[in-house]
Amino acid sequence: MDMRFTEAEEAFRAEARAWLEANVPHGLPSGDTHEGFALHVEWEKKLFADRWSVVSWPEEYGGRGASLWEWLIFEEEYYRAGGPQRVTQNGIFLLAPTIFEFGTEEQKAQFLPRMAAAEDLWCQGWSEPDAGSDLAGIKSRAVRDDAAGGWVINGQKTWTTRGAFCNWVFGLFRTDPDAARHSGMTYLMVPLDAPGVTVRGVERLDGDEGFAEVFFDDVFVADDLVLGGVNNGWAVAMATASSERGLTLRSPGRFCAAADRLVELHRRLAATGEHPERVASLREAVAQAWMEAEAYRLATLADVSGLVEGRSQGARSSLTKIYWSELDVNLNETALRLLGPAGELIEGSAGAIDDGAWMKAFEFSLSGPIYAGTNEIQRNVVAERVLGLPRK
Amino acid sequence: MRFAFTDDQLMFRDAVADLLSNECPPEKVRWSWNDDTGRDPQLWAALAAMGVVGLTAPENSGGLGMNEVDLLPILTEAGRAALPAPLLETTAVVIPMLAESAPDALAATWLPGLSDGSVIATVSLEGQPFVSDAHIADLLVAERGGSLFAVTGDKLRLTPQTSVDGARRLFTAEWDEADAELIASGDAAAAAVALAFNRGAVAAAAELIGLAERMIAMTVEYVVARQQFGVAIGSFQAVKHHLADAELKVSFARPMVWNAAYALANGEPDLDRSVSMAKCFASDAAEVVARKALQCHGAIGYTTEHDLHFWLKRSWALCASWGDASWHRRRVAASLLD
Numbered sequence: 001m002d003m004r005f006t007e008a009e010e011a012f013r014a015e016a017r018a019w020l021e022a023n024v025p026h027g028l029p030s031g032d033t034h035e036g037f038a039l040h041v042e043w044e045k046k047l048f049a050d051r052w053s054v055v056s057w058p059e060e061y062g063g064r065g066a067s068l069w070e071w072l073i074f075e076e077e078y079y080r081a082g083g084p085q086r087v088t089q090n091g092i093f094l095l096a097p098t099i100f101e102f103g104t105e106e107q108k109a110q111f112l113p114r115m116a117a118a119e120d121l122w123c124q125g126w127s128e129p130d131a132g133s134d135l136a137g138i139k140s141r142a143v144r145d146d147a148a149g150g151w152v153i154n155g156q157k158t159w160t161t162r163g164a165f166c167n168w169v170f171g172l173f174r175t176d177p178d179a180a181r182h183s184g185m186t187y188l189m190v191p192l193d194a195p196g197v198t199v200r201g202v203e204r205l206d207g208d209e210g211f212a213e214v215f216f217d218d219v220f221v222a223d224d225l226v227l228g229g230v231n232n233g234w235a236v237a238m239a240t241a242s243s244e245r246g247l248t249l250r251s252p253g254r255f256c257a258a259a260d261r262l263v264e265l266h267r268r269l270a271a272t273g274e275h276p277e278r279v280a281s282l283r284e285a286v287a288q289a290w291m292e293a294e295a296y297r298l299a300t301l302a303d304v305s306g307l308v309e310g311r312s313q314g315a316r317s318s319l320t321k322i323y324w325s326e327l328d329v330n331l332n333e334t335a336l337r338l339l340g341p342a343g344e345l346i347e348g349s350a351g352a353i354d355d356g357a358w359m360k361a362f363e364f365s366l367s368g369p370i371y372a373g374t375n376e377i378q379r380n381v382v383a384e385r386v387l388g389l390p391r392k
Numbered sequence: 393m394r395f396a397f398t399d400d401q402l403m404f405r406d407a408v409a410d411l412l413s414n415e416c417p418p419e420k421v422r423w424s425w426n427d428d429t430g431r432d433p434q435l436w437a438a439l440a441a442m443g444v445v446g447l448t449a450p451e452n453s454g455g456l457g458m459n460e461v462d463l464l465p466i467l468t469e470a471g472r473a474a475l476p477a478p479l480l481e482t483t484a485v486v487i488p489m490l491a492e493s494a495p496d497a498l499a500a501t502w503l504p505g506l507s508d509g510s511v512i513a514t515v516s517l518e519g520q521p522f523v524s525d526a527h528i529a530d531l532l533v534a535e536r537g538g539s540l541f542a543v544t545g546d547k548l549r550l551t552p553q554t555s556v557d558g559a560r561r562l563f564t565a566e567w568d569e570a571d572a573e574l575i576a577s578g579d580a581a582a583a584a585v586a587l588a589f590n591r592g593a594v595a596a597a598a599e600l601i602g603l604a605e606r607m608i609a610m611t612v613e614y615v616v617a618r619q620q621f622g623v624a625i626g627s628f629q630a631v632k633h634h635l636a637d638a639e640l641k642v643s644f645a646r647p648m649v650w651n652a653a654y655a656l657a658n659g660e661p662d663l664d665r666s667v668s669m670a671k672c673f674a675s676d677a678a679e680v681v682a683r684k685a686l687q688c689h690g691a692i693g694y695t696t697e698h699d700l701h702f703w704l705k706r707s708w709a710l711c712a713s714w715g716d717a718s719w720h721r722r723r724v725a726a727s728l729l730d
Binding site for chain 2: 003004267270284286287291295296299301302305306309319322323376378379380383386387388
């Protein structure tokens with residue numbers, strides 16, 4: 001056991017820190033609004049210009065060939081510097097690992113550099129009105145068009161985060177309606193400006209326009225937009241899902257930075273001398289929230305130690321997803337309890353503390369236990385595939 | 393960065409696990425509840441012969457000269473077996489304290505016997521009202537008035553105190569300073585006591601992880617076998633979620649305990665905080681796991697005929713020893729907020 005980073009890794013940290021401190025934008029509006037999204041894309045392009053947008057990718061696709069450790073270090077520094085959530089995340093963290101694993105060389109060359117550069121902006125198309133947790137129940141169909149060399153898709157996807165702003169969607173479509181539930185699906189990448197695509201924005205719980213429904217009416221998708229083979233979509237999608245549940249989407253850096261801000265908030269409120277009973281009564285709760293972020297950081301170090309030696313997380317990634325999503329809720333709930341009556345004030349309100357950022361973060365955190373497979377589904381996965389309980 | 397155990401550490405752990413599954417099955421724990429001393433000298437000798445008891449002692453006094461990280465997986469196995477023996481007191485706390493803080497002659501008197509298992513030691517720090525295993529201890533290391541003393545077992549006046557865990561043997565111990573030998577005083581004693589407390593807390597946390605893992609394993613086995621409504625109760629989602637919650641708590645307490653052992657072995661800054669995070673999370677995890685394990689066993693778990701209660705009760709005892717979760721959470725809060 002050795003918890004020190006190497007000199008090279010520390011040099012990488014220093015370089016990242018210096019660049020981030022000089023360049024991270026502060027006070028951007030939410031990236032899940034039209035206005036904010038454009039500003040976030042501008043920031044993403046700046047990251048790319050200095051090769052910080054996808055550090056772990058090979059250099060030929062715009063990365064630095066950074067190791068998993070360096071990626072963790074970058075994430076830690078990114079959030080420590082106050083970097084905003086990545087509006088490119090569905091592409092760079094979820095689709096990209098899937099393209100690296102299942103994509104053809106042509107697909108890698110076509111999609112990865114433009115994704116890294118924030119030229120293409122990707123959203124996910126999983127859920128449908130009648131298929132949420134039961135993802136294998138999707139009904140959107142892709143029908144073979146041999147003459148045209150591709151597929152014609154019809155149906156509807158929903159809860160598509162940033163669907164109203166992106167220009168590509170990836171997701172699952174049923175290509176063999178006669179096959180068993182988990183067979184007969186194909187993973188397709190679809191341009192949202194294709195004829196027959198309609199995107200309707202849906203306002204989220206926090207008031208942002210980030211959600212969307214996407215309708216497909218006879219949308220043609222060429223064969224080269226199939227990822228990982230026809231009727232092989234479930235296996236490909238599960239690879240994406242494990243990225244989403246596991247560490248690539250939610251690095252500990254984000255939670256550790258939020259936990260440090262919570263500690264800072266407590267110290268700040270304590271220093272005012274106001275509401276001393278409330279502030280004092282929440283000391284253990286603040287410590288608990290901070291420790292949960294720390295536990296997540298340490299668990300990630302253990303997981304990555306295994307990954308670099310070829311030990312895969314497997315179904316344990318479901319434990320990870322439950323943990324980060326629940327610690328995020330607890331952390332923000334604790335902050336709101338500290339704020340008392342000021343907690344309900346939102347962005348732009350004169351009496352709000354930190355311009356309502358804690359309520360905003362609380363509302364966003366509440367999506368965590370729902371998306372990427374609800375925590376109820378994750379608990380089933382843990383029970384069945386980690387502990388070995390019977391499915392039926 | 394490598395936050396994992398070495399192959400050697402895991403092989404040693406596996407060897408200890410084998411020994412304990414043969415020499416300390418649940419029947420041994422049950423025997424311990426009912427025996428006068430509750431302690432099996434042969435079991436202690438077997439552990440000593442393997443090097444476990446003297447693991448932390450310097451090699452020149454017959455030990456293995458290993459550190460807290462080496463010891464951690466073995467303490468977890470002791471928890472898994474609900475081992476009725478003072479491994480925490482002797483090996484995790486007293487041996488390293490004597491090696492580091494006692495005058496040379498005193499250390500030379502005790503360490504060889506402690507390492508080879510012929511001598512047993514226990515510990516009593518201020519704030520700890522009960523001394524575990526004092527009835528079999530040849531040596532008590534005790535804090536009094538800011539100094540640390542060594543007292544031989546024959547000079548102790550013991551009053552038994554009955555733990556909910558019948559395999560634990562607790563006492564209040566009285567002794568006279570005239571009968572004791574000084575180990576350290578002043579700043580040296582304060583530093584030794586602080587380190588001893590941190591070592592005890594991490595060792596208890598390591599045992600709690602093993603206890604919790606065993607309770608999960610027993611419960612999984614039970615809910616797979618037990619049928620109601622014509623199916624295994626482990627197929628019910630309500631039962632699955634209890635067990636998933638249990639696994640979740642242990643999974644995120646475990647790295648906290650590793651981290652604390654690493655901090656002890658390497659004298660890391662923020663040692664107190666790392667230790668407190670570990671004991672806080674391990675205690676909370678074991679408490680939740682114990683509740684889930686009992687609930688999933690149903691009425692059979694609520695009997696003393698079933699073995700589960702040995703693990704429940706050891707968990708309750710260790711949760712409250714060496715600082716409970718709330719005490720440690722407050723220590724973390726103080727380090728962050730004051």
